[in-house]
Structures are given as C-alpha cells and as structure tokens.
Amino acid sequence: MAWKIIGINLSGIVISCTLIAFLIFVVLPSFYLISYIFLRWDEVWYEVFANPITGDENWRQIIMILLFSFKLSLSAVAFDLVFGVPLAYVLARKKFPGKNLLEDLVTLPLVIPTSGFGFATLITWTSSSGLSRLFGSTRLLSMNTAIPLINVPFILFIVHVALTFPYLVRTVETKIQSIEETYEIASRTLGASSLTTFRKVLLPLSIPGIFSGSVLAFARSLGETGATIIVSGVSTTASIAIVRWASEFKLSTAAFMGSLLVLIAWIMILPVEIYVSKNRRSSWRHLHIPTNLSMKIIKFERFLSRKLSIVKDIVPLIIVVILIIIPVVVVISSVTLYWSADPYTGRVEGGVVYQLFGPSRYLDLILRATLTSVIVASISTYIATCISIPLSFIIERRRYGHVLRTMLKVPLIIPTSSLGLSVLLLWGASGLCLVNSGIWMIILTHIVFSVPVIVESIIAAYEGSGVQMYEETARTLGANAYSAIEAVSLPLIKGGIFTGFILSFTHSLGETGATLIVMGRDTTIPVLVVNMVEALAIPAALFTSTYLIVLSLVMLVIIRILTQG
Amino acid sequence: MPEVRLVNVTKRYGRILANDHVNLTIRDGEYISVIGPSGCGKSTLIKNIAGIIEPDEGEIYIDGKIVNNIPIEDRGIGYVFQDIALFPHMNVWENITYGPDVKGFSPEETKTIAREIIEMIKVSARIDAYPDELSGGTQQKIAVARALMSRSSLMLLDEPLGALDLKVRSVLRYELRRIAKALGITVLHVTHDQEEAMSISDRIVVMRKGRIVESGKPLQLYMKPKNLFTANFVGEANFLVGKIEKVSEKGLLIDIGNGLKVFSTEAKGNIGDRVVVAFRPEFIILKEKIDENAFFGEITRIVYSGSLVRITVETTSGDEILIKNPLKFGEPPPETGEKLTFSIPPENVLVYPYPEAGLHKELSLE
Ligand SMILES: Nc1ncnc2c1ncn2[C@@H]1O[C@H](COP(=O)(O)OP(=O)(O)OP(=O)(O)O)[C@@H](O)[C@H]1O
Ligand SMILES: [Mg+2]
Numbered sequence: 049m050a051w052k053i054i055g056i057n058l059s060g061i062v063i064s065c066t067l068i069a070f071l072i073f074v075v076l077p078s079f080y081l082i083s084y085i086f087l088r089w090d091e092v093w094y095e096v097f098a099n100p101i102t103g104d105e106n107w108r109q110i111i112m113i114l115l116f117s118f119k120l121s122l123s124a125v126a127f128d129l130v131f132g133v134p135l136a137y138v139l140a141r142k143k144f145p146g147k148n149l150l151e152d153l154v155t156l157p158l159v160i161p162t163s164g165f166g167f168a169t170l171i172t173w174t175s176s177s178g179l180s181r182l183f184g185s186t187r188l189l190s191m192n193t194a195i196p197l198i199n200v201p202f203i204l205f206i207v208h209v210a211l212t213f214p215y216l217v218r219t220v221e222t223k224i225q226s227i228e229e230t231y232e233i234a235s236r237t238l239g240a241s242s243l244t245t246f247r248k249v250l251l252p253l254s255i256p257g258i259f260s261g262s263v264l265a266f267a268r269s270l271g272e273t274g275a276t277i278i279v280s281g282v283s284t285t286a287s288i289a290i291v292r293w294a295s296e297f298k299l300s301t302a303a304f305m306g307s308l309l310v311l312i313a314w315i316m317i318l319p320v321e322i323y324v325s326k327n328r329r330s331s332w333r334h335l336h337i338p339t340n341l342s343m344k345i346i347k348f349e350r351f352l353s354r355k356l357s358i359v360k361d362i363v364p365l366i367i368v369v370i371l372i373i374i375p376v377v378v379v380i381s382s383v384t385l386y387w388s389a390d391p392y393t394g395r396v397e398g399g400v401v402y403q404l405f406g407p408s409r410y411l412d413l414i415l416r417a418t419l420t421s422v423i424v425a426s427i428s429t430y431i432a433t434c435i436s437i438p439l440s441f442i443i444e445r446r447r448y449g450h451v452l453r454t455m456l457k458v459p460l461i462i463p464t465s466s467l468g469l470s471v472l473l474l475w476g477a478s479g480l481c482l483v484n485s486g487i488w489m490i491i492l493t494h495i496v497f498s499v500p501v502i503v504e505s506i507i508a509a510y511e512g513s514g515v516q517m518y519e520e521t522a523r524t525l526g527a528n529a530y531s532a533i534e535a536v537s538l539p540l541i542k543g544g545i546f547t548g549f550i551l552s553f554t555h556s557l558g559e560t561g562a563t564l565i566v567m568g569r570d571t572t573i574p575v576l577v578v579n580m581v582e583a584l585a586i587p588a589a590l591f592t593s594t595y596l597i598v599l600s601l602v603m604l605v606i607i608r609i610l611t612q613g
Numbered sequence: 614m615p616e617v618r619l620v621n622v623t624k625r626y627g628r629i630l631a632n633d634h635v636n637l638t639i640r641d642g643e644y645i646s647v648i649g650p651s652g653c654g655k656s657t658l659i660k661n662i663a664g665i666i667e668p669d670e671g672e673i674y675i676d677g678k679i680v681n682n683i684p685i686e687d688r689g690i691g692y693v694f695q696d697i698a699l700f701p702h703m704n705v706w707e708n709i710t711y712g713p714d715v716k717g718f719s720p721e722e723t724k725t726i727a728r729e730i731i732e733m734i735k736v737s738a739r740i741d742a743y744p745d746e747l748s749g750g751t752q753q754k755i756a757v758a759r760a761l762m763s764r765s766s767l768m769l770l771d772e773p774l775g776a777l778d779l780k781v782r783s784v785l786r787y788e789l790r791r792i793a794k795a796l797g798i799t800v801l802h803v804t805h806d807q808e809e810a811m812s813i814s815d816r817i818v819v820m821r822k823g824r825i826v827e828s829g830k831p832l833q834l835y836m837k838p839k840n841l842f843t844a845n846f847v848g849e850a851n852f853l854v855g856k857i858e859k860v861s862e863k864g865l866l867i868d869i870g871n872g873l874k875v876f877s878t879e880a881k882g883n884i885g886d887r888v889v890v891a892f893r894p895e896f897i898i899l900k901e902k903i904d905e906n907a908f909f910g911e912i913t914r915i916v917y918s919g920s921l922v923r924i925t926v927e928t929t930s931g932d933e934i935l936i937k938n939p940l941k942f943g944e945p946p947p948e949t950g951e952k953l954t955f956s957i958p959p960e961n962v963l964v965y966p967y968p969e970a971g972l973h974k975e976l977s978l979e
Contacts, residue, residue, distance in 0.1 A: 235700075237690060339719075346717065
C-alpha cells in the first residue's frame with residue numbers, strides 16, 4: 049500500500065517536472081517568435097512597412113525572398129518526389145548486394161554538417177579542382193548559373209535536393225515497408241503490369257508517407273542555412289535573410305520574416321497533416337480518366353514495365369552518385385591536391401599546411417570550434433534526453449499525449465534560423481535577459497530541436513517492442529507503475545534512446561542556421577566552415593569539410609551498429 | 614483449355630526444400646485440393662504456378678506452353694489469397710472491376726460480367742462499401758469475385774477460407790465448387806483442412822515435406838489410402854504393429870501380439886513380414902458377443918463431439934483403440950470402466966509394410 053502511494057506521488061512529480069521543462073525549453077521558444085510580432089507590432093510596423101527613409105523597401109524584399117525560397121523548396125521537393133519515390137520502392141522491396149551501402153549513402157546528408165557538404169558541392173561544380181578537371185575546362189559552372197524555366201541557381205538546387213532527398217526517401221521507404229506486398233501481387237495476378245500496379249495500388253496506399261516525407265523535405269529545405277549560405281552566391285533565401293538581418297540588428301524585420309515563414313509553412317503543412325492523420329481513402333478516385341486514355345496509359349505502362357526495369361533501378365543510383373558520392377570524393381581529393389601548396393599558382397600560402405599552421409593559425413580555431421561543438425552537442429543532447437524519456441512515456445500513456453506529440457512537430461518544421469531568432473528574442477537581451485549570446489544560448493537552442501528527434505525514436509522503439517504488454521504483465525505480477533517502467537520498459541527501449549541520442553548529437557554537431565544567430569563570440573565547426581569560406585580561406589575550408597565528413601561517416605557507422613544490435 | 618502440368622518443380626529456401634521435384638498434372642475443369650501439414654510447401658506450389666516465385670528447377674506448362682519466364686500478369690490466372698488482400702483504398706465495385714479495367718475490357722462488358730458474377734456469388738454487400746466495412750465472409754466472397762472477374766479459367770486458391778469461422782467456411786466451400794463447376798474453370802485449392810478437401814474436390818493431392826505423397830479421388834484416399842501418412846492425415850485411423858502369420862486367398866491373418874489376431878481381406882504380403890495395420894474408428898462395430906475379428910477391452914475415456922461419441926478402449930494386449938460411434942436417441946451411451954466387445958470388418962483393415970523410419974516418424978506431421 050505504502051509503495052503504491054509513493055509510486056503515485058512520485059509519478060505525479062515526475063510528470064509535472066517533465067511538462068514544465070517541456071514548456072520552458074521546447075514549447076515557449078517554438079511559439080515565442082509569433083507572439084513577439086504581436087507584442088512589438090509598433091516596432092515591426094515601423095521597420096518593415098513605414099521606415100522613414102526606405103519606406104516599405106523591407107517588406108518588398110521579404111516578399112521577393114519568400115517567393116524565391118518557396119520556388120527553390122518546391123522544385124527541390126518535386127525533384128525528390130520524381131526520383132525519391134522509385135528509389136524508396138527499390139530500397140523497400142528489392143534485395144540486392146550493396147543495399148545497405150546505398151541506404152547509408154542516401155542517409156549521409158542527414159548526418160553530414162551541411163556547411164561542409166555545401167562546400168564540397170561548391171568545389172565539385174565550380175572550382176578548377178572539381179569536376180572540371182575531368183572535362184578539361186577551368187570551371188564547369190559559375191555559382192550563379194541558373195536552371196532554365198525555374199530560374200534557380202543550379203548549385204543551390206542540387207544542394208537542396210541532396211539535403212532533402214533522405215527525408216523523402218526514408219519516410220516513403222518506411223511507409224512502403226509497412227504495406228503488405230500481397231496487394232501488389234494481387235494486382236499482378238489480376239493482369240496489371242508492375243508499373244500499373246505501382247500507380248493504382250502502391251502509390252495511393254503510400255500517399256500518407258509520401259506526404260509526410262514531402263513535408264519534412266520541404267521544411268528542411270525552407271530552413272536550410274549551413275550549405276545555402278555557402279553556395280547561394282547572389283541569391284538570398286528566407287533563412288539566410290533572417291541570419292543576415294539578425295546580424296545587422298534588424299531584429300523586427302528578421303522576426304517578421306521568421307514568423308511569416310513559420311505561418312506559411314504551417315498553412316501549407318496543416319492540410320497535409322490533417323489528411324494524413326485522418327488516413328482518408330483515395331481521393332483522386334473521382335479524378336475520372338476517359339476509358340480509352342486510361343487504356344493507352346495501361347498499354348504504355350505494360351510496354352515500359354518490360355523495358356525499363358533496369359533503368360528504374362539505375363537512375364536513382366546515378367543521382368545518389370552525382371549528388372553525394374562525387375562531392376565527398378572531390379573534397380577529399382582536393383585536400384590532398386592543396387595539401388602543401390596551391391597546385392595552380394604553386395604558392396605555399398595557398399596550401400592546407402600553411403593555413404593550418406601558418407600565421408592565421410586555423411588549426412587552433414578548428415580545435416577550439418571542435419571543443420565548443422562537442423560541449424554543445426553533449427550538454428544539449430543530455431538535457432534533451434532527460435526531458436525526452438519521461439515525455440515519451442507521458443505521450444504514450446496519457447490521453448493528452450497526442451496533443452504533446454503534435455506540439456513537438458513545430459520545432460521539426462520551423463526553419464532553424466527562425467528558431468534561433470526566437471530563442472535569442474526570448475532569453476536574450478531584448479527579451480527576458482537571462483542568457484547572453486554564446487555557448488549557453490546555443491545549447492538552449494539545440495535542446496528545442498533535439499527533444500522531438502529523441503522522442504520520435506523512443507516512441508518508435510516503444511511501439512515496436514510491445515512494451516505496453518510487458519509492462520502490464522509486470523504490473524499484474526505486483527510491480528507498481530513506477531518500478532514497472534524502471535524494471536521492464538527502460539531496458540526494452542534502450543535502443544530507441546541510443547538512436548535518438550546519436551541522431552540528436554549529430555544534428556546538433558551539424559546545425560548552422562540557428563547557431564549563427566545565437567552564437568555570439570563562440571564558434572562551432574560548421575559555422576567555422578562558413579567563416580572560412582567568407583574569408584576565402586579555401587584550403588582551410590577544404591580541410592575542415594573533410595574533417596566534418598569523416599566525422600559524420602564515423603557517426604553513420606555507429607548508428608548502423610546501434611540500430612542493428 | 615487450361616491444363617496445368619508441373620515437371621520436377623523444385624524450390625529451395627536456403628537449406629529448406631519447399632518443393633522437391635513435384636510432378637503433377639491438373640486436367641481441364643478439374644477441382645483439385647492440395648492438403649498437407651503446415652509448412653509442407655502447398656503455398657510454394659501454387660506460387661510457382663502463379664509466377665509469384667520462380668522455381669529453381671523444373672518446368673511449368675499451362676495449356677501445353679511453358680510459362681517459366683512469363684510474368685505473373687500474363688499467365689491468365691485468378692488467385693485468391695489466404696489473407697484476402699482486397700485493395701483497402703478501393704470500394705467493392707472498384708475491387709471487382711480492377712481486373713477488367715487493367716485488362717482493357719469495355720465498360721459495358723465489365724458491367725455485364727460484374728452483374729453476372731455478383732449474382733452468382735450471392736453477395737449482398739453495397740458495391741460502394743469499403744473492405745474494412747464488410748464481414749470476413751463477405752470480404753472473402755468479394756475476393757473470389759475479384760479473381761473470377763478477369764475471366765481466367767484457372768483459379769488458384771491459397772487457403773481461401775482460412776480466415777473464416779467454421780459455419781461460414783462450411784457454407785462457402787460448397788459455393789466455391791458450385792461456381793467453379795458453373796463456369797467450367799479449373800481450380801487448385803490449397804487447404805490444411807482435410808474435411809474441406811474431402812467434401813468439394815474431384816481429386817486430392819496430399820503433400821509432405823515438399824513432395825507429393827499421394828493423389829486420388831477423395832473416397833479412394835479415405836477408403837484405400839496408398840500409404841500410412843495419407844491414412845493418418847485424411848480422416849482418422851488406429852494403427853497397430855504386427856506380423857503376417859498366414860496368407861490365404863481370402864486375405865491375411867496378422868498377429869498383433871498377446872495372442873490377438875486381425876484378419877484383413879488385403880492380399881499383398883508374405884508370411885513373417887512386419888506390418889502396420891490401420892483401420893478407421895468409424896468402421897468399428899460394437900458387438901454383444903465375440904466373433905470374427907472381434908476384440909475385448911475396457912473403456913478408458915469417452916468424449917462427446919457433436920453427433921459422435923469417441924470411445925477409447927484398452928484391449929487385453931494393452932493397445933489403445935479409438936472407436937467412433939453415432940450418438941443414438943434413447944440408447945444410453947457407454948460409460949468409462951465398462952467392458953466392451955467390438956469387431957473390425959476385415960475389408961476395412963488396411964495393411965502396410967512397416968516403415969523403415971519407424972511408425973511414429975512416418976505419421977508425424979512436421
Ligand atoms: N520466403 C521464404 N523464405 C524462406 N523460407 C520460406 C519462404 N517461404 C516459405 N518458406 C519455407 O518453405 C516451406 C514451405 O512453405 P509454404 O509456405 O509453401 O508452406 P505451406 O504448406 O503453405 O504452409 P502453411 O500451411 O503453414 O501455409 C516452409 O518450411 C517455409 O518455412
Ligand atoms: Mg501456405
């Protein structure tokens with residue numbers, strides 16, 4: 049009896065503490081930016097719409113930048129869809145040698161610090177040590193060479209595709225794996241070719257996965273800062289604009305842009321979320337195709353199914369090679385090329401060694417940034433884990449759990465620069481004035497997006513392991529709720545906690561957008577790459593990017609070992 | 614017309630031989646059941662025919678043409694899955710017209726066939742209902758209708774009634790046969806339920822460990838199974854081990870130990886052969902007095918199952934024998950501990966050579 053009472057009280061305390069921490073560390077920063085606009089509307093109005101000198105120049109810029117950002121993100125997602133869905137299908141349904149490797153390669157941009165990856169892509173396409181070496185010309189493209197029709201710079205586009213690709217592919221792959229293959233076989237036995245089966249059966253059934261994958265990819269592209277800042281050239285995306293304005297102390301304009309971004313993202317995402325959560329049946333059924341046209345399509349698909357089975361498998365592979373493997377290889381080979389001196393001018397000052405050990409002492413900076421990064425990632429991930437474990441149990445056990453889970457989607461979708469700005473405005477000098485820009489504020493920011501990442505992977509492990517049942521068994525055997533969690537559930541979901549921990553750790557290591565805004569005088573490694581590129585210290589940037597890529601490859605290996613073990 | 618022929622069809626999963634040199638011919642219009650214990654390779658067999666999997670060895674012919682390299686969709690078969698597999702995002706109408714749609718039937722033709730089939734399978738569901746709104750039985754009927762709609766004359770059914778409760782199963786199985794015969798199609802029906810197979814098939818194929826053990830008409834498999842496994846798997850049987858003591862033109866006299874003898878009208882065997890004697894519990898006759906092939910024993914257990922009483926008797930030789938007797942109105946059933954006399958009609962006593970692997974191994978279901 050006594051134990052039971054203690055158990056209940058204890059769980060009450062744990063729940064309240066968790067919820068309070070959740071509110072302060074995650075919910076408040078996620079929503080503060082929008083409320084800031086309302087609280088300081090006068091300032092916003094003055095700065096954005098009615099500046100005495102520039103008038104509504106800022107507002108016109110905001111519109112232009114937003115349009116460009118949406119064009120970029122939408123076209124990247126469209127490309128992801130066209131090539132990512134077939135790749136997801138191949139990964140989910142086919143067995144072939146090298147499948148694990150391909151999966152890892154697709155996932156690589158998820159763990160690679162994006163500024164390093166952005167720099168690798170930049171070098172690959174525009175510098176003389178990149179792809180142009182193969183073709184003999186000095187440079188293949190200029191940074192601002194645009195893709196016709198959509199008028200988006202080519203480099204910017206492929207960087208966004210590479211960085212968003214894994215979100216789409218992995219989400220759709222998971223969804224397809226959850227659909228029984230029997231439906232496809234049934235369709236085949238009824239006379240449909242494999243392409244027709246794909247269109248009429250698999251595609252409609254995986255729509256929820258395709259939607260949520262696109263949403264994630266879209267949000268990621270909208271919020272991407274680290275790589276974008278390096279490859280953007282003369283173009284400006286919304287998240288870069290926020291970083292720039294924040295550094296110019298145009299806080300109201302930045303905040304206004306940030307909240308617009310959040311609002312518009314939500315307006316686009318909400319219908320999808322509702323659609324997916326309602327799990328509605330096929331809605332394009334009413335989209336009637338005339339019989340003879342549909343017959344032609346089916347005939348064509350039948351023809352294609354025969355001819356194209358190889359092409360369908362090869363094309364996504366080629367994309368992965370172009371977008372991911374080549375940049376990584378180019379960066380690593382460029383480091384060796386530039387190791388002792390600039391290979392073209394022969395000047396020692398242009399070599400990696402000189403820049404690292406010479407008067408600019410980049411090595412010191414790298415080491416100090418590494419230390420900062422590791423401290424930030426460790427502390428923020430640790431605190432986030434402490435919040436996430438009890439939070440996951442609350443989400444799974446309490447009726448209001450799904451509300452919490454929906455709230456957790458917010459930090460996943462907010463562009464990180466908006467999030468950084470929100471944290472800065474909330475805790476910093478112009479808000480509660482509790483924390484100064486610098487390492488502690490970086491940690492506070494990283495906690496916000498780490499919690500959802502860890503919670504999601506704990507929940508995945510929880511729901512996959514049937515913990516509920518084991519726990520109930522333990523409780524029928526007399527264990528009270530609290531000790532049941534300790535003795536039964538925690539060991540079972542250990543894997544989920546580990547995976548979440550590593551994911552959030554790598555996420556934190558690679559984050560640029562929010563960090564740029566809240567870092568003050570402290571620097572993390574991805575930010576250091578950005579600084580180096582801006583200072584035109586190319587060999588140093590090459591070295592640091594390689595260092596980051598190697599680091600994330602190690603992380604990837606750890607993740608694979610953990611998720612398999 | 615669809616005649617299916619399998620020649621040495623073999624399929625391996627690692628070290629498991631799921632199909633081991635299977636040879637089988639299915640004649641046009643035949644209703645064949647494939648039975649066998651779980652994991653014996655029944656599903657593998659029809660998946661091979663459908664093209665869902667590729668055999669490692671052997672050829673499959675449909676209508677005399679080899680189909681090994683022909684994709685599923687071009688084999689012209691109907692397939693009903695154990696787990697039903699109606700498309701969850703399509704309603705009843707869309708499900709059943711899926712085949713005609715992708716095969717390019719004209720809308721009028723599709724409607725005509727659909728009406729005919731719906732009437733034939735007597736389905737009462739709304740055509741705009743979704744699969745998850747229907748009962749298991751109705752879903753199963755729709756799945757059959759969907760397979761029939763493509764007008765293919767060869768149907769492969771993989772435990773089509775497996776997911777249903779007993780009552781619905783026993784109604785639906787006759788429907789299946791009726792429809793197949795009305796449309797004149799060839800059916801290969803996989804089931805693990807021997808009673809189901811017995812009641813609807815023209816011919817039954819018994820499988821075990823990837824091989825076909827025996828095939829024949831239901832009554833033949835029941836009355837005169839060619840081997841011990843079938844005798845045990847199709848229906849129930851008592852098995853006793855003994856030695857042939859006398860061979861005459863009327864039959865065999867077998868010594869089953871402790872001075873007890875059984876007479877069988879079977880003719881094959883030599884004096885001194887070690888044999889297994891099998892007889893069905895429902896053919897045993899309860900007697901007042903001892904006569905030919907009669908035994909005496911004490912009732913050790915009585916179980917009532919529906920219209921039958923299952924009586925277990927321990928004979929003077931210590932063997933346990935199961936007797937199935939119909940429950941008769943007004944007649945008091947026997948009780949445990951009572952002594953009982955019974956006889957086995959000699960024409961119902963089957964004699965098999967003693968299996969090399971031992972009786973237990975031979976009868977085992979794995
Ligand atoms: N995809 C597969 N991978 C590995 N082994 C398999 C696979 N499919 C079947 N097997 C094995 O092949 C053997 C035959 O399987 P099959 O499904 O044909 O049996 P079955 O007679 O249909 O059994 P059940 O009555 O349980 O459906 C089994 O031992 C099974 O474990
Ligand atoms: Mg089976």
